[in-house]
Amino acid sequence: MSLKRNNSTGNTEPFSDPQLYRKIAGSLQCLSITRPDIAFTTNYICQHMHEPSVNDFQTLKRLLRYVQGTTELGIPIDPGDLQLRAFADADWAADSSDRRSVTGFCTFLGNTIISWSAKKQITVAKSSTEAEYRSISSATSEVIWLRRLLAELCITQIGPTPLYCDNTSAIALANNTVFHARTKHVEIDYHFISNHIKAGDLNISHISSDEQTADILTKSLPKERFFYLRNKLNIRSQDA
Known part of the structure; x- marks a missing residue:
């Protein structure tokens, strides 16, 4: 694009x-x-x-x-471990017409990407932290559903699922959901993240913006950056 x-x-x-x-x-x-x-x-x-x-x-x-x-490109299914991991990102106020942010997340089972989403958020975020927090919330819902599905398939996840985000403020808010003047406007339902962290289902970790795989799902990128992240999604030729 x-x-x-x-x-x-x-x-x-x-x-x-x-x-x-x-x-x-x-x-x-x-x-x-x-x-x-x-x-x-x-x-x-x-x-x-x-x-x-x-x-x-x-x-x-x-x-x-x-x-x-x-x-010729596609998503190959590679052998390996069957542990979930997820990446969540957001592009704050991306649309100049309505200033809504874009949420992007993707989940991997081992090295194989199994779900992803690129979607405009339904409300306007007042800060980049809020936009990223909403993105984490969407990714959390996906991760919890996938963990339950895998458990039914007898692929029980060992330990919390790592969810990578490049916004330290959003990570801090997820781990310590204390209401104050700057965060009280965020809907209460998004704070279910902390419950899953405490239950051991999820572990939100920081990742550098350069290595944020979900960045490809939130904005148009330069050619070199796009190809780099496409490779991280493990999209490649079926003959490779």
């Missing part, structure tokens, strides 16, 4: 064939089920299906060209 994307510039005229736009966007949404590297851009494209502009169609065509050039 272009780094110079801006909704207020370029050709913002309505696209002449919105039905075609919606048809291709729907197909890309299906493809993103097996291609997490296109999840963020596909989510952005689908947000504009109601009244797509020429700019939006240019973004869609750019994604189609990328897909055409990477048809």
Whole structure:
């Protein structure tokens, strides 16, 4: 996705064939089920299906060209340990039109990515800490569900599942959910994170922003950075 994307510039005229736009966007949404590297851009494209502009169609065509050039890529299932680990990230106030943040998280079973999400948050976050905290909350819900599913499949997780975040303030809030003037506006239901930490289901750890795998699910990135994180998702050619 272009780094110079801006909704207020370029050709913002309505696209002449919105039905075609919606048809291709729907197909890309299906493809993103097996291609997490296109999840963020596909989510952005689908947000504009109601009244797509020429700019939006240019973004869609750019994604189609990328897909055409990477048809050999997929998610291989590698042998190894069956321990869960997760990454959660957020891009604060990413959308200039409504200032909502973008949540991105992904979970791995061993070296194989098994679930991921790139989604705009439903409310406006007043700080980057709040945006990251909401992202941790979404990832926590996914991790708890996966732990229970794996337990039913007789793959019981040994010890807490590590969840990696690059925001130290959000980690501190998750481990010590004390209400004060700067955090009391965060909904109470997000504080269920601390309960799972105390129960030993989850362990939130800090990771540097450079190594944050979920970054690819929250924003458009430079080419080198995108390829680096795509490799960390373990997306590669089936012949490799």
